[in-house]
Amino acid sequence: MEGAISSPSNARIAVVTGGNKGIGFEVCRQLASDGVTVVLTARDETRGTAAVEKLKGLGLSDFFASLCEQCRSWWGEYLQELDTNEEKFSGLDYHQRLEWMVKNVNETVDGAKECVQTNYYGTKHVIEALLPLLQSSSDGRLVNVSSAYGLLTFINNEEVRQELNDIDSLTEKRLDELLDKFLKDFEAGALEARGWSTGFAAYKMAKAAMNAYSRILANRYPELRVNCAHPGYAKTDMTMSSGVLTPEEGARNVVKVTLLPEGGPTGVYFAKGEEASFL
Numbered sequence: 001m002e003g004a005i006s007s008p009s010n011a012r013i014a015v016v017t018g019g020n021k022g023i024g025f026e027v028c029r030q031l032a033s034d035g036v037t038v039v040l041t042a043r044d045e046t047r048g049t050a051a052v053e054k055l056k057g058l059g060l061s062d063f064f065a066s067l068c069e070q071c072r073s074w075w076g077e078y079l080q081e082l083d084t085n086e087e088k089f090s091g092l093d094y095h096q097r098l099e100w101m102v103k104n105v106n107e108t109v110d111g112a113k114e115c116v117q118t119n120y121y122g123t124k125h126v127i128e129a130l131l132p133l134l135q136s137s138s139d140g141r142l143v144n145v146s147s148a149y150g151l152l153t154f155i156n157n158e159e160v161r162q163e164l165n166d167i168d169s170l171t172e173k174r175l176d177e178l179l180d181k182f183l184k185d186f187e188a189g190a191l192e193a194r195g196w197s198t199g200f201a202a203y204k205m206a207k208a209a210m211n212a213y214s215r216i217l218a219n220r221y222p223e224l225r226v227n228c229a230h231p232g233y234a235k236t237d238m239t240m241s242s243g244v245l246t247p248e249e250g251a252r253n254v255v256k257v258t259l260l261p262e263g264g265p266t267g268v269y270f271a272k273g274e275e276a277s278f279l
């Protein structure tokens with residue numbers, strides 16, 4: 001840690017949100033193994049500190065534990081608490097596992113609101129807080145952990161799809177309006193009628209909005225690298241361990257984007273480490 005601080009010109013420092021478990025924890029571990037000084041953030045200080053201790057136990061020392069004040073909303077009822085016994089998924093393929101998840105997720109109005117708050121507004125607020133620091137770096141990077149569910153193909157409404165893809169005209173204000181409209185239609189039970197996605201509807205919409213916001217930022221700050229990374233379908237608490245990748249494999253796909261050589265692409269979506277389309 002000291003070494004990194006005393007030689008700031010070549011120090012690489014990463015802030016990882018949700019770093020206490022799952023893919024975020026593994027991203028911390030892999031970045032630290034690569035010599036990056038990691039600021040591990042967690043919404044719960046005890047869980048964050050425990051994660052740092054675990055990493056230190058693995059012989060990795062360059063960590064700061066920090067509580068991310070903006071990250072205080074909750075998943076709430078969005079995902080039901082379920083048994084995470086991995087054995088129940090053996091023999092099920094990728095699609096059967098996803099189907100299982102769709103069946104076992106209880107999508108409520110409050111849960112949808114919280115999902116949008118966490119995945120879109122939470123991310124946005126953390127970015128806003130960190131932008132000045134990123135801009136002071138000679139190689140500032142943002143990697144937003146996205147999902148294949150954030151692809152525009154899941155939004156049936158052609159007009160909305162086009163708006164979200166027309167990055168030169170899209171504004172943050174318009175994104176807010178679209179998210180409000182989505183939540184109103186959710187509440188009115190009109191998702192299908194209005195052409196929104198269904199099945200993990202709020203998650204898909206929040207990630208699609210986050211992708212669009214990332215592209216807006218990439219345009220606005222060409223000196224930064226702002227990209228989105230889909231880790232793949234991983235066995236974590238969020239997927240109730242139903243995924244097909246280990247958290248380590250999922251994190252590797254995120255870390256690969258984080259550690260791209262200087263001057264790499266910006267405003268790009270990476271699916272499992274490879275450049276892909278936002279559509």
Ligand SMILES: NC(=O)c1ccc[n+]([C@@H]2O[C@H](COP(=O)([O-])OP(=O)(O)OC[C@H]3O[C@@H](n4cnc5c(N)ncnc54)[C@H](OP(=O)(O)O)[C@@H]3O)[C@@H](O)[C@H]2O)c1
Pocket residue numbers: 017018019020021022023024042043044047071072073074075118122145146147148230231232233234235236237238239243250
């Ligand atoms: N797993 C997959 O298959 C998959 C696929 C595509 C994308 N992703 C994305 O990968 C990222 C990490 O997911 P994961 O699978 O590693 O999930 P995870 O193991 O459940 O970890 C989620 C992390 O986010 C934190 N978190 C949850 N709700 C939060 C909230 N309301 N405010 C602030 N922090 C919150 C958790 O903190 P606590 O421990 O305090 O709850 C934890 O640190 C997410 O952005 C997810 O959308 C995952």
